[in-house]
Amino acid sequence: MTKKIRVLIGKPGLDGHDRGAKVVAAALRDAGMEVIYTGLHQTCEAIVEAAIQEDVDLIGLSILSGAHMTIFPKVLKLLKERKANIPVIGGGIIPQDDVKKLEKMGVKKIFGPGTPTSEIVEWINNNIGKTVEKSSKGRKAKKVRS
Amino acid sequence: MAESRKKQWEEKYKSCPERDAKFTTISGIPLKPLYTPEDLPDFDYERDLGYPGEFPFTRGVQTTMYRGRLWTMRQFSGMGTPKDTNKRYKYLLKHGQTGLSVAFDFPTLYGRDSDDPFSHGEVGRCGVAVDTLRDMEIIFDGIPLDKISTSMTINPPAAMLLAMYIVVGEKQGVPAHLLTGTIQNDMLKEYQAQKTWIYPPEPSMRIITDILAFCSDHVPKWNTISISGYHIREAGATAVQELAFTLANGFTYVEYGIKAGLPVDKFAPRLSFFFNSHLDFFEEIAKFRAARRIWAKVMREKYKAQDPRSWLMRFHTQTAGCTLTAQQPENNIVRTAFEALAAVLGGTQSLHTNSMDETYALPTEKAVKIALRTQQLIAYETGVANVIDPLGGSYYVEYLTNEMERRAYEYFDKINALGGVLPAIEKGFFQKEIAKSAYEYQKAIEKREKYHVGINIFQEEEKPDIEILKIPPEVEEEQIKNLKQVKKERNTAKVKEKLHDLRKAAENGENLMPRILECVRAYATLGEMCNTLKEVFGVYREPIIF
Numbered sequence: 291m292t293k294k295i296r297v298l299i300g301k302p303g304l305d306g307h308d309r310g311a312k313v314v315a316a317a318l319r320d321a322g323m324e325v326i327y328t329g330l331h332q333t334c335e336a337i338v339e340a341a342i343q344e345d346v347d348l349i350g351l352s353i354l355s356g357a358h359m360t361i362f363p364k365v366l367k368l369l370k371e372r373k374a375n376i377p378v379i380g381g382g383i384i385p386q387d388d389v390k391k392l393e394k395m396g397v398k399k400i401f402g403p404g405t406p407t408s409e410i411v412e413w414i415n416n417n418i419g420k421t422v423e424k425s426s427k428g429r430k431a432k433k434v435r436s
Numbered sequence: 437m438a439e440s441r442k443k444q445w446e447e448k449y450k451s452c453p454e455r456d457a458k459f460t461t462i463s464g465i466p467l468k469p470l471y472t473p474e475d476l477p478d479f480d481y482e483r484d485l486g487y488p489g490e491f492p493f494t495r496g497v498q499t500t501m502y503r504g505r506l507w508t509m510r511q512f513s514g515m516g517t518p519k520d521t522n523k524r525y526k527y528l529l530k531h532g533q534t535g536l537s538v539a540f541d542f543p544t545l546y547g548r549d550s551d552d553p554f555s556h557g558e559v560g561r562c563g564v565a566v567d568t569l570r571d572m573e574i575i576f577d578g579i580p581l582d583k584i585s586t587s588m589t590i591n592p593p594a595a596m597l598l599a600m601y602i603v604v605g606e607k608q609g610v611p612a613h614l615l616t617g618t619i620q621n622d623m624l625k626e627y628q629a630q631k632t633w634i635y636p637p638e639p640s641m642r643i644i645t646d647i648l649a650f651c652s653d654h655v656p657k658w659n660t661i662s663i664s665g666y667h668i669r670e671a672g673a674t675a676v677q678e679l680a681f682t683l684a685n686g687f688t689y690v691e692y693g694i695k696a697g698l699p700v701d702k703f704a705p706r707l708s709f710f711f712n713s714h715l716d717f718f719e720e721i722a723k724f725r726a727a728r729r730i731w732a733k734v735m736r737e738k739y740k741a742q743d744p745r746s747w748l749m750r751f752h753t754q755t756a757g758c759t760l761t762a763q764q765p766e767n768n769i770v771r772t773a774f775e776a777l778a779a780v781l782g783g784t785q786s787l788h789t790n791s792m793d794e795t796y797a798l799p800t801e802k803a804v805k806i807a808l809r810t811q812q813l814i815a816y817e818t819g820v821a822n823v824i825d826p827l828g829g830s831y832y833v834e835y836l837t838n839e840m841e842r843r844a845y846e847y848f849d850k851i852n853a854l855g856g857v858l859p860a861i862e863k864g865f866f867q868k869e870i871a872k873s874a875y876e877y878q879k880a881i882e883k884r885e886k887y888h889v890g891i892n893i894f895q896e897e898e899k900p901d902i903e904i905l906k907i908p909p910e911v912e913e914e915q916i917k918n919l920k921q922v923k924k925e926r927n928t929a930k931v932k933e934k935l936h937d938l939r940k941a942a943e944n945g946e947n948l949m950p951r952i953l954e955c956v957r958a959y960a961t962l963g964e965m966c967n968t969l970k971e972v973f974g975v976y977r978e979p980i981i982f
Contacts, residue, residue, distance in 0.1 A: 302560055304542035306631025309672050309758070309874050312852050316875045323460065327981040330631050333554070355542050356907060360557025385796045385904045403762045403795050404891045 295414060298346040300328045300337040302365070305355035310381055310403075314350065317407030322330060323414070334361060338368040343375050347422050353382040358392065366396050377418065381405070425435050440473065458885050461719040463674035464837055471831035479834065487822045489748075492732040492869055494725050494837070495825035496783040497748040502821035506534075508786040509811045510587060514539035514564035515798045516911045517918075518574035521564040522620075524801075525579060531805055532812060537587040537788060538575070539563035539798075540597075545632045547593040547966030559912035562798070563589075563817040567919045568923075569793075572600040573607065582610040586617040587662070587752065587786070592620035592634040595647055595949060596965050599956040602655065605900065618659035618708055618752070621647060624685040624857055627978070628866035630667035635859050639973035643948060644689065645696040648703040650949035653955045659708040661689055662752065668866075669712035670758045672874020675723045678712060678838055680847030681866055685728055688857040690739050700739050703745035713779040714756040715771065721827060722836035724782030727751070730841055752786040753779035760795050763890035765900050768792035773810045780814055781827055787811055793902055800905045864979050919961065926959040934958045935968045942972040 301308055308330060319325045326344050328337060341349050349369075362380060370377055377423045380392070381401040389400045398417065401410055425430055449469060459467045468475075486492055489499035498504060506944040511528055514521045525536055540563040543555035548565050550559045558564050566572060576586075581604065590597045598619050602612045623640040626633050633640070644661065651660045663672075665682035673681065686707065693703045709727070713720050731749040735741045755775035760768040771794050776789050789807040791799030799807070817819055827833045861867075880886040887893045938951040948969075955965050 298617070304546045304548070304554060304632075305562070306626075307670075308631060309670070312871050313672075313875050313878045316871070327980060355558055356561030357542075357557035359909075383795060383797070386899060388905070404888075406892075407878060408882055425970065 291318075293422055294324045295348065295418055296324045296326070296336070296344065296346040297348045297350055297414070298326045298328065298341045298344060298434055299350045299352065300332055300340075301330045301352055302332050302334055302337055302356050303353065303355050304331060305353065305357070306330055307354045308352070310354070311350075311352035314352070314381065314410060316409060317411065318414070321411040323411075328434065333363060334364040338365060338372060338374070341369075342372060342374050346376060348418050349378045351375055351378065351380045351382075353380065353384070354385070358384050359388060362392050362397050364370045364396060379413075381410075440614070442474070460718040461675070462714060462886070463676040463719060463834070463843075465676075465719070465836070465843075471835050473831060475835040476838070484834070484838075485828055488780055491736070491744065491747060493728040493748050495828050497750055497785070498730065501783065501824040502780075502815075503824065505738070506815050506821060507780065507784055507811075508535040508585065508752075509533050509808060509815075510535035510537045510782065510786050511541050511804055511808055512587075512751065512788045513804065514541075514575075514587065515562075515801075515905070516560040516564065516907055517914055518564055518566070518571040520911070521575050522579075524804075525575075527801060528804065528808065529579075529584075533808055535585045535587065535786060536579070538589065540588075540590055540952055541565045542632075543693065544593070544597075544962060545563070545590065547596075547962055548745050549961050549963035550907055551950065552910065552963055555912075557912075559915050561907055565915045566597065566600070567915070567961050567963070568922050569600050569603055569956050570918070570922050570982065572597075572604050576601075576604050576608075580610070581605045581608055582614050587620075587659075588618065589620050590698070591620055591623055591626050591630075592640065593933055593962055593966055594619040594626070594957065595643055595952050596962055598651075598655075598658070598890050599949065599952045600646065602953065603956050612655045615655055616657045618662045619647075620662045620664060620710070621686050622661055622664045622685065622710075623662050624688060624861070625667055625682070626860045627976070628668060628681060628685075629671035629673070629870055630664075631978070633976045633978075634970060635973040636976045637861060639969075641692050641858075645692050645698070646947045646949055648689075648693050648706075649696065649698055650947055651706065652698070652702045654673045656706075658706065659750075660703065660706045662708050662710045663742040664710040666710050666712045666754050668870065669756065671870045672758075672877065673870045674873050675714060675716065675719050676840060676843045676930065677869060677873060679723050679727055679730075680844040680851075682709065682711070683734075683844060684848060684851050684857050687734060688737075690735070694739070700735075700741045701743040701746050704735060704739075704741055704816075705743060708785075709749055709751035711730055711751050711753050711779075711784075713753050713775040713782070713784075715759050715775060717774060717778050718833060718836055719840075720775070720778040721782045722833055722840045724751070724753075724779070725825075725837045726840035726844065728783070730835070730844060736815075750785045752788070753784040754788040755779070755790045757790050757794060759888075760790060760792070761888065761890045762795040763900065764896060765792045765795065765902050767890060768795070769806055769810065772807060773814070776810055777814055777818075777820065780820055781825075783825060793820075793904060797904045797957055798907070802903065809890070822974065862979075867979075922959055923961075931955070931960045935960055935964055938965065939968050939972060942969055 488496040665678040732747040791803035
């Protein structure tokens with residue numbers, strides 16, 4: 291059996307607008323992924339810690355507060371410090387110029403308002419699914435040996 | 437005779453093809469092709485509609501409605517430093533805005549200072565930063581508080597911001613009893629939808645009843661709670677849920693006020709409402725009319741209010757931010773115009789029209805001016821403000837008004853069965869209902885059962901090219917520098933003493949407002965005041981539901 295893709299959906303900062311985060315979380319779950327939703331008002335540190343603890347394959351951050359240029363770089367930096375190779379994607383109210391900057395910085399993908407959830411599912415399956423499959427085979431092999 | 441002609445028409449209709457579409461409102465109320473007197477079997481003009489300014493207020497809360505005075509044009513705005521916001525207010529007033537509405541940044545909404553580590557990156561982003569009285573003095577510099585009414589979208593720290601406004605008034609020579617405006621101060625919908633909270637529900641309700649008591653004695657023209665469906669809708673609720681949950685919250689405030697020993701007619705006339713105006717034109721109009729009728733009946737019959745002002749529901753409306761698209765943003769001007777028109781036909785007292793660029797950032801001056809002009813076009817060019825409740829008596833609108841009312845009562849029964857609004861919040865009832873509706877709407881869009889132009893129909897490939905407002909990072913530095921300056925200049929010993937008094941008042945149950953006013957006068961920061969209360973009241977953690 292292939293391993294399910296594990297995704298952490300995070301709401302960093304003080305912003306309480308969680309409609310998008312919850313809709314995406316529900317859609318990913320319906321698409322067969324394991325979803326961990328952090329709930330609101332999380333610090334970047336807490337999100338990175340949870341992602342590592344939960345051994346997720348992907349972090350999705352939802353930001354509508356305008357703090358994206360502070361929060362995304364901070365999360366990327368913390369992941370690097372912890373040597374955690376977990377890709378980060380995002381969504382929210384983010385201007386085009388900033389989307390380009392964030393993707394250059396290393397955020398894998400920003401999904402803007404109005405993106406169909408099917409597009410997000412497809413992107414995750416195409417970009418994360420294969421790695422997960424490979425690593426799950428690796429993990430399985432390890433397990434047999436132990 | 438009439439019946440047989442209707443039957444003949446129905447036969448003819450059945451033989452004609454219909455468009456392949458799901459004919460329902462956005463809330464899912466199924467729609468017939470035509471409404472006739474048969475859809476209003478027990479319709480009684482006096483009982484169901486009455487006259488404007490008279491019970492049950494279905495046709496509006498004022499005798500003259502817009503023939504007497506147009507609605508207040510109140511654009512919700514605020515960004516950057518207090519100075520930036522003051523400049524935006526003056527710009528809007530110059531272009532014909534008739535009321536102010538303050539948007540605070542997240543740290544302020546959450547009762548945190550700009551130099552709090554949690555505020556990093558958020559200062560001045562989504563609204564204006566307010567740390568101390570000094571910031572409020574700057575925001576309202578040159579704006580006469582006796583001539584303009586101000587609405588403040590503030591919830592957990594509503595008492596502190598109101599206190600700051602009162603002191604700014606004093607400094608301008610305007611006594612508190614002349615101040616007009618609104619604080620949102622609606623914590624119930626925060627736990628349900630908007631999710632900006634500090635304390636748990638019970639202490640939040642205590643702060644609110646303290647405000648009700650204080651204002652009825654000292655700030656009598658102030659709207660003490662703006663009971664808000666807006667955020668419930670934005671979080672994904674349907675029109676029916678928005679209507680039902682908002683009114684249920686309103687009744688809960690009334691019950692807490694009565695429980696706190698206040699006579700209902702002393703505080704109920706100052707309760708106001710805030711609704712969303714979404715895209716389903718007639719459903720929205722019906723929602724506003726049903727809301728007024730339900731409120732009037734329940735206030736009179738259940739809560740035994742005697743003063744007609746306690747029966748009437750006054751409300752502000754904002755067009756639906758969640759309907760705007762990042763794709764083809766200019767279309768948002770048109771969406772907003774339709775939504776604003778529904779609000780006006782529904783009889784709103786005050787209106788905010790969203791700007792086309794808000795799916796990217798806070799609005800530019802140009803975008804917000806177009807949004808304001810949209811209201812002015814409706815008011816001065818379309819003629820819809822010339823006759824009161826012009827859709828009253830429409831078979832469809834009256835049917836839909838009745839249906840919205842009926843469905844709201846179904847929800848009241850469910851909420852009552854759970855023990856009321858607070859227990860239902862603890863059980864996650866509202867949160868689940870709203871999240872479910874949001875997801876179902878998204879699925880309906882993706883299955884193309886519902887349409888959104890630019891999203892799932894008439895899409896365009898190219899990326900939009902519009903101007904976006906930028907808030908520079910220096911705003912945060914400047915705000916923190918100003919906060920440090922205030923802290924250096926104030927009398928620290930006095931601040932400590934006043935915070936100590938506030939803490940004592942929180943512990944011994946005395947009204948918090950006078951103590952908060954003293955803290956504000958001593959230039960205590962918002963964070964210091966909120967943290968003092970946190971020590972007594974604790975903090976809220978929500979159950980995670982999706």
